[in-house]
Amino acid sequence: MRRGFRINQDFVSGLMFVGWGVAGLWVGRDYPVGSALRMGAGYMPRLLCWGLVLLGIVIAIKGAMVAGERIERWHWRPLLVVSAAVLAFAFLLEPGGLLVAILAIVVIGALGGPEFRLHEALILAAGLAVGAVAIFVYGLKLPLPIWPVWLV
């Protein structure tokens, strides 16, 4: 029952685990290993990384041999746009204040969703901004700047 090589979920996950293991071994190449009785900082990382490499190889081989589940198509748009929205919030929060950051995360985030409507996103951002300032800043007294730094 040879079906030839097929890219499937298990094969790729196997490779991914091997990748993690190899990366971990490389980054941690200088960590002192010590011995089983007096373990150094590198003992566990090395053990785990080799474990990952080994498991990954087995998973990949098993995956390549059977017709496993295919990987569904990737949808890059929501992935990248929504990540960008979160990152924008992270970078804008401290210099730009909560209001600017909320505007960014909500509007950019909504771009990644279905049926983007600008006016709707703006209204949502405004509503959330009021709620967030009330709950987080006044209610819970989180140290969040509301306004941009250069305004205060």
Place this chain on the structure above:
Amino acid sequence: MEILDNLIFGFGVSLSPQNILFCFIGAMVGTLIGVLPGIGPLATLAMLLPATFYLPPVPALIMLAGIYYGAQYGGSTTAILVNMPGESSSVVTCLDGYQMARNGRAGAALAIAALGSLFAGTVATLLIAVASPPLSRLALKFLAAEYFSLMVLGLVGSVVLARGSLLKAVAMVFLGLLLGLVGTDVNSGRERFTFEIPMLGDGIGFVVVAMGLFGLAEIFANLEKKEQRKADAVIGSLMPTREEFRRAIPAVLRGTTLGSILGVLPGGGALLASFAAYAFEKKVSRNPEKFGHGAVEGVAAPEAANNAGAQTSFIPLLTLGIPGNPVMALMIGAMMIQGISPGPQVMTQQPELFWGIITSMWVGNLMLVIINLPMIGMWVQLLKVPYRLLFPSILLLCAVGVYSLNNSTFEIALTALFGLMGYVFYKLGCEPAPLVLGFILGPLMEENLRRAMLLSRGDPLVFVQRPISLVLLLMAVGLLLLVVLPTFRKTREEAFKE
């Protein structure tokens, strides 16, 4: 019937109008911060600490305790509704709670979570009243060797959490363990996998990982299915069916037992409780294939366990003055502000404090159910909000929540990275739950392993010479055999082919 007298005395304290008021405030605030993902009881307690300077000790501590268990309670709400674990203890609730919500059983899931928590809280309260001293001795018996063995058992058990391939689950546990090592190694002080980023010096935050892998990844996955969730917005009846109750009750009983025991152990006991309860439930279930697809037991057991654990984690604090987790350490701070030094003498020297707090926990749990049951209808309405409006709001809550942990924008960015990772895992059919458990247990396991070896001067026999440690290791071996035994594996694979 000394216990009864004590409880009556305690209720006399906790039912005074002033104490009821502060209990209510605590429960309310706790529910609120529990619902908000990321914003945990720790930060809130710290912020309220100065306010307690001006309160008498009993109401102050009743309020702080209320916030703590209220948060455990509220945490399940977002986990069920939007797959966003509001508190670290509700990660497991996501697994089946969210699936229940997608099947139109959000109301039932919330109600089961609430009632299960109330039951667990009641049992745990009684347990604290009756069995505090022996249980606190158990906490003192748990030293490095025992912790290591407990972690081993937990890891073996974590494989059970997954529904797909066994090997992939093991690999995910390994990956979780590895990610857990990021940060400064406690034993040598060396930084590992930090890439010279100071913000990684203390490791990656648990909430960052959980929020990314569960919350954000779920948003990515949902968005690619477009407005598919419109179809999910069918909201069934709010109350659980008779059948759901029938399945939930034994699960609650088991969850309460596990949670009560694990909660007593300092250092992550309560957190482990919900995972352990879930894994156990899946193990004993006659149809484990239902887990992960909206099994009511998968909500009932962990919710009962985390509430029971939250409660019993007060035992080492009240009886020994030993804080089991950072929140308890803050409670000690609060007690010391009031001029009380926590320890075994509290019970005898300040009975009104000791019994007042204990009974207030029950009062608080009752209040939580009274506050929350009517709110279920409201929460469920949230699912009717079109997803295109709902998900940006979730993003915001998630970002603010992560920031509030350490006031670090870096962690928000890191959460996005874990969201991407979660999406990759989703596409590759790798389940994040075993990874999360490995992530929690990894550093604790390594720390305790190396500490135990240091203390035994390199003698590995220490793990089998100590009775509790031996029993735990034997249990781990037994579970391992059960998992790898061919017959078992066969049924397991069959179960997943359905």
Place this chain on the structure above:
Amino acid sequence: MRLAVQIMLAATAALLAMPAQAQYPNKPIRILVQINPGGAPDIAARLIAQKMAESLGQPVVVENKPGAHGNIAGDLVAKAAPDGSTLILGADSLIAINPHIYAKMPFDTLKDLVPVASVASNQFFLSVNPSVPVKTFQEFIEYARRAKPPLAFASGGNGSQHQLGMEMLKQRAGIDLVHVPYRGGGLAGNATVAGETMVVLAGASNAGLLKSGQLRGLATTGKARSPLFPDIPTIGEFYPGYEVTIWLGLFAPAGTPEPIVTKLREEAYKALSQQDLAQKLNVTGALQPLILTPPEFAALIRSDHEKYGKIVKEVGAKAD
């Protein structure tokens, strides 16, 4: 009407005529804290912030920026605008120990921060699990000297003051102890109560355990005995010159104008000399207000920096 306009004009003129610094503070002040909420520096910062906000008429906000033993918070303040609006309530470990244990420091703790005011001080307790058959400090030293294998001592981490303080004692007394690090002094105390380790050197987090008798206090590390435990001698009574005093101080970015630093120092000391604040500091963490003149504070920083540098080099503690 004319009168009102005149008053307004006069007021505006007066405001304009004032030197810019005299208006300080004209915006909210942030005090960064190097740990998560709840620990001694955090509580001290919140107490002092409350008082300073009242007397300065501007909000004083405490922000927790934990991580890397305080380097994250310290670095933020070191690189902040030197206008008195960003301060740090830092522990001595950040200022005097981190430079020695971190191979790469993001900033220079002595050059990039200016000391504003000393805030509070505290000392460590040397205590043992009650099963250790010693009642006094001298008995302990004798017992530890003979113990085979050496007793295990718990510390709050590698390169922590707990460890360094104990290493200094080991050197002075010529004893050997096995170092077992924990995540913080509180956990180290717990481990000693449970009997995992036999000895612990830790601060306020252990005070409750000492009070309740779960740990047996043998000595304190300060210059004078602790008011909480007047019966416990100081180590310095046996080994003159031995002293580990932990302190907290308020620091500003280097380059902050002198008048602002002076103003802040006056306000901080005013707050610290209030009785209720002193009392709260004491119960929360056995902390005592520490009010030093600028030269005294500078001398303390210098001498601690040297003292810890020496011991770190000798013990070889490192945190990369």
